[in-house]
Amino acid sequence: MAHKKILVALDGSKSSYKALDQAIYLARQNQGTITGVFVIPLFSVNVAKPASKLGKTLAEGGKKILDEAKSRCAKNGxxxxxxxxxGNEGFKLVHFAKxxxxxxxVMGSRGQSNAREFVLGSVSHYVTQKSQIPVLIIK
Structure with missing residues (x-):
């Protein structure tokens, strides 16, 4: 199966950038596109006009991460x-992908969260369990 539309979950962690690199490789092989998604794990943040200082900081951080990803993709054509x-990271990723x-x-096995699960990060675990779309987890 050719993977033409690849969604990459990005959070700034090393494993999310490894996932991006793998997605770039797959997209180049299949003349595909990549959609990078950054999820702010707060329900009360309005992305277009974040009201709180925390909301603004998270939105700005997400924009920087996505800009870096865009640059990496552009360098690779x-x-x-x-x-x-x-919102809820796992739910939002599965819903958006569908x-x-x-x-x-494509996503890293662990993200930026301080809470660690034994084998797999909580978001990647949720996505692999709930997605009807194939999921590639990068370690």
Whole structure:
């Protein structure tokens, strides 16, 4: 199966950038595109106009991460789209991937969270369990 529309979950962690590198490789092989998604794990943040200082900081951080991803994709000749979402990370990733008609979700095994699960990060675990779209987890 050719993966033409690849969604990459980005949070600034080393494993999310490794996932981006793998997605770039796959996109180049299949003349595909990448959509980078950064999820702000707060329900009360309005991405367009964050009211709180924390909301602004998180939105700005997400924009920097997505800009870095866009630059990496451009250097490799891959078309990159970006999206910042707010809410439960796993749920938002699965829902966005489905509504965006993605062919593949690529994500790191662990993110930025301080809470560690034994084998797999909580967001990547949720996505692998709930997604009907194939998921590639990068360690």
């Amino acid at each position: 891959v078309l990159f789209y970006q999206k910042i979402l707010c 509504s965006n008609q993605s062919d593949l979700i």
